[in-house]
Amino acid sequence: MADLATETAGAADAVDPADWTCPAPLRDQPVVVMGHGGGGALSAELIEQVFAPAYGNPTLAALTDSAVLDLGGARLAFSTDSHVVRPLFFPGGSLGDLAVNGTVNDLAMSGAVPTHLSTAFVLEEGVELAVVGRIARDIGAAARAAGVVVATGDTKVVESGHGDGVYVTTAGVGLVPDGVDIRPQRARPGDAVIVSGPIGLHGVAIMSVREGLEFGVEIASDTAPLAGLVAAMLAVTQDVHVLRDPTRGGLGASLNEIARASGTGVRLRERAVPVPDEVVNACGFLGLDPLYVANEGRLVAFVPPHEAEAVLAAMRAHPQGTGATVVGECVDEHPGMVVVATGLGGTRVVDLPLGEQLPRIC
Amino acid sequence: MADLATETAGAADAVDPADWTCPAPLRDQPVVVMGHGGGGALSAELIEQVFAPAYGNPTLAALTDSAVLDLGGARLAFSTDSHVVRPLFFPGGSLGDLAVNGTVNDLAMSGAVPTHLSTAFVLEEGVELAVVGRIARDIGAAARAAGVVVATGDTKVVESGHGDGVYVTTAGVGLVPDGVDIRPQRARPGDAVIVSGPIGLHGVAIMSVREGLEFGVEIASDTAPLAGLVAAMLAVTQDVHVLRDPTRGGLGASLNEIARASGTGVRLRERAVPVPDEVVNACGFLGLDPLYVANEGRLVAFVPPHEAEAVLAAMRAHPQGTGATVVGECVDEHPGMVVVATGLGGTRVVDLPLGEQLPRIC
Incomplete structure (x- = not known):
């Protein structure tokens, strides 16, 4: 995906919604299919053909990964992942563990020392508060194990029949040591x-x-x-x-x-x-x-x-x-x-x- | 919520899921209701009674807002919001505008100059790619208007009948100028x-x-x-x-x-x-x-x-x-x-x- 930024540079202006049509590389498929979330070729095409032209910026190539930013003298790694796993609890872990470890690991893959996470919950009306509590407990325990602090968060609720109980999106920041350049x-x-x-x-x-x-x-x-x-x-x-x-x-x-x-x-x-x-x-x-x-x-x-x-x-x-x-x-x-x-x-x-x-x- | 961290300090250990029960301040309500996402008293209770004890850390009081972190010599503001608005498009804006402006504004409320955003999509199988494209276009335009760069992202897909077309969670970072202390x-x-x-x-x-x-x-x-x-x-x-x-x-x-x-x-x-x-x-x-x-x-x-x-x-x-x-x-x-x-x-x-x-x- 390294050549993406170059390929789409001419399309960096906002897409006009009236003109926007599904481009050929999306296989003449007019709607989202499960594979668009699978991390394979369909995911890559969605980024390259939809998000990259719409966002139009020089860090586009990093969209699948953590970005490394020069900010206030610090080399900051920044990453996000939504977590929609089913079932919420499984042998070896839970949605809460994945939500922490997924973002911690994305940051670590740039060589960063992860320091802080955010957690954003989308809850389905009617889900048991005890389930939310178990997920939160797992997030807290996983954060402590990974040495990161949950610093900020948000909660939204959607009507029963939407969502699936609990979705959690985490974002994270960390510091990349001087001299480390992993990509x-x-x-x-x-x-x-x-x-x-x-x-x-x-x-x-x-x-x-x-x-x-x-x-x-x-x-x-x-x-x-x-x-x-x-x-x-x-x-x-x-x-x-x-x-x-x-x-x-x-x-x-x-x-x-x-x-x-x-x-x-x-x-x-x-x-x-x-x-x-x-x-x-x-x-x-x-x-x-x-x-x-x-x-x-x-x-x-x-x-x-x-x-x-x-x-x-x-x-x-x-x-x-x-x-x-x-x-x-x-x-x-x-x-x-x-x-x-x-x-x-x-x-x-x-x-x-x-x-x-x-x-x-x- | 300033005294929250003190009040719950004794509960900073992980909650045992077997013991976790809905505490009295949650009004003996065993399940999530729409009001838990409303930004009022029920939202505050969810944070104070569920998330704060589970996460147990000194920045808890900031959970409803952007956090200001000292990181690598920089004063970093960090915030997140999930966006589940219906309808996706409305007079004056769209889910895409809210997703950018919501997080930009949370950062600005700590006095920070917002610099970078992440976008995490949860898409429903079957939603038109043209709709996803319009949301992405609005995100790109709103980010340019706010002077921030979308630096990283993620996409997950859930089966038709879950989600509601498009949810977008943004997180953002920015720098707080020296001498500014807004809270x-x-x-x-x-x-x-x-x-x-x-x-x-x-x-x-x-x-x-x-x-x-x-x-x-x-x-x-x-x-x-x-x-x-x-x-x-x-x-x-x-x-x-x-x-x-x-x-x-x-x-x-x-x-x-x-x-x-x-x-x-x-x-x-x-x-x-x-x-x-x-x-x-x-x-x-x-x-x-x-x-x-x-x-x-x-x-x-x-x-x-x-x-x-x-x-x-x-x-x-x-x-x-x-x-x-x-x-x-x-x-x-x-x-x-x-x-x-x-x-x-x-x-x-x-x-x-x-x-x-x-x-x-x-």
Whole structure:
């Protein structure tokens, strides 16, 4: 999406509503579909074709991520996420945990130390106050665990039959240390690609409670704050090139975004990607690819090859990175594409998904 | 709400969900009602009894407003608002205008110069992309008019039948100039109470389109960004004590919050409050009190008496303050209460409303 700002620069004026029609890249689709919220190609098109021309500003390319602003002498990271997950409570966490960790992790992926959050609730008339209280309690506990303060908030109520009990939108701010410059455009051929732990747990946890499926063991979401892990990595070297938390769209979508933004290729070794047995089993049963299943407590890092060993050791010494492992590397070949080397010596392309395999995952 | 942090300090630990029950001040009401989103007494109780104990932190008292944070040497204002107004488009503006101006104005009420916004959309499956495009266009235009940049964003989609087409949550940041300290606690007896222009227009505009009412003339919302007006006031004196934009709950709710936070009284002169004829007529027809009707482009200011004349002149010279006028003063008597002197020489108490007379106004 790095070339977006250039491509749409001529369309920076406000769109005239009378003239506004759905552009071709939105696939002649006149209405919003679930996939527009899935973090894949449809989400990207909505940003590129609708929001970017309407907003028309130089930081557009950052719309899917936290922005880093120079403000009053401080390097401020700023990010937001709405949370509409169903069900509200699931093994390993709740909407409240996701609302905190989602924004904390978006800030951490720019190398920031998150400091303050806002919470905005849209409540459905008739939802039990005890449910609102449980969500608030989880937000408070998650904020304390992540070392951030909930500093401001808002509450709106919509009539019964609208909304779904509780939606929570968080925004967050944090400070980016001097010398840290972490963004997808900085991926370089030769970089080691590191994943912080087993993938696919959040998506499979949500899926199993929503569908009433049992896979022998209870699968818990991996939701967790990652700012501490990032601080441990930056203590080894400030020259971490890229960080990303593979939420909606999973590892596959995150790697595609990095490859496109940097104009490099990514080569994964399939056997190196840590997929727990229960995720393999659930995905096999449901016909899903674990590479596209959402995570809420994992990160993928691109680091210079000569720093990889030391960064990996620091990650493994941190509670959120005990399962960290190198899964591939950044390459000159196939720029903008992600390719996985299969166990049998073949390769296959890992494309950007269209939408999310499972909607309303976060 | 200034004493809230002290009152609930002992409850700062996480609430155990098993033990959490609806406390008495929530009026033995076990579920969310529309009034919890109305900006009145029910909203305050939700914050005091549910969010404050769960979040447990020293900035709790700021939960209804923008917070001012010391961050990396900068004095950062930070605020958020969700917007669920119906209909999405109305005379004078749209959900997009409110989403920008609402957060810009919350920041301006702490004296900040707003710089960056985030926008988080919750879209309903099936809503026309052209509608989303019109909202985005309005957000872009309103942001340019307010001098802020939309720096980051998020989009989620919920199934058809949930949500209401489009909800937008904005958060914003800005810088508070050195020496500026504007907050409700700073109201002092003797302060002049100034309103920036005619009140009640936004609420009556929404009401008339929603109810299909006609009052002879089309009544347009006053939605507008107020940061420029605030800058003009601060150019006269940095010693502005309190600023507030009387949105949900109207001027009546804002003055009550200021009186309670500062422990002073507020005395209004009924005939001095600028209520346009069309608002008087509409309110008479609908049985509403204009003091409780929402505004989206007005502010109320408490300024030291010796500065009042100069501040008023600066306001009247600004496009958003041509109708500025002194409506009353801050007094020693009846601390925490707002009293209006009627034209007939009597007085009546203006209490904090329970909820909003008209829900989903913003």
